[in-house]
Amino acid sequence: MRARIQKTLTTLPWLVAEDTAGTVSGYVYASKHKERAAYQWSVDTTIYVRDDMRSHGVGRALYGRLLPLLAELGYCQAFAGVALPNAGSLGLHEALGFQPIGVYRSVGFKHGAWRDVGWWQKLLRELDMPPGELRTFDGSPF
Template structure:
């Protein structure tokens, strides 16, 4: 993460509420502790970008390599497809073999690198960008489904179950 300070609980609540107005934010809980979360955000503000999203996944250190990231992303991508989004983009601070491996194993392909774009911990960091096609982009896309409609859509339960199934292995 390029956070330079840990966000407060109130700030995280604000971010989650703001995201959930338009896009999914999923949380995986292990007992009483959060194991990880994944969410989508607008790729850019201009109208022509409205069918593309950026995605992020964060996994608690003790839950890494347990399938939580894959499970969260599996459900998130299924929900984004239901909403009508066409592509997901993920930025990865480099080097990060584990994150690159996860993204590429899920079908993401590298599309470029922003060299020395973020300064943290006393040094500059590169960010690589990966893209995952979610739907066909050969014609004009239809409208995207708002969150309130997505929650009632046929396919919601299946999208969530697809990720949960990966956790019960």
């Protein structure tokens, strides 16, 4: 996990929410959607909310900081993959404006079974023609 965080923070945000005791209640981050240059304006997002903190607004708050920050950095599209079934995650993503775009069938092995992964997409900002320069995340929240 440390290596993933360090790699992400060289260019993109990784945000963490803490509860009142200072314990991590969730995190959200972005990663490159694809390595090829044509996809540089798109990111994949990952969110995790601790079981006992679900339905307390943690996911909405984390995405509420991440998505505008990605737009400010110049990204245009965000994608989210969700291991199915996961009604809570689907509800969160759709409430935030992500739209379903497809399903990879039996692509991930998790909790002792092959899982489908659904994909959702969100437009972060208007598409410039041609696209503008991307900024690198410098650790500042805004």
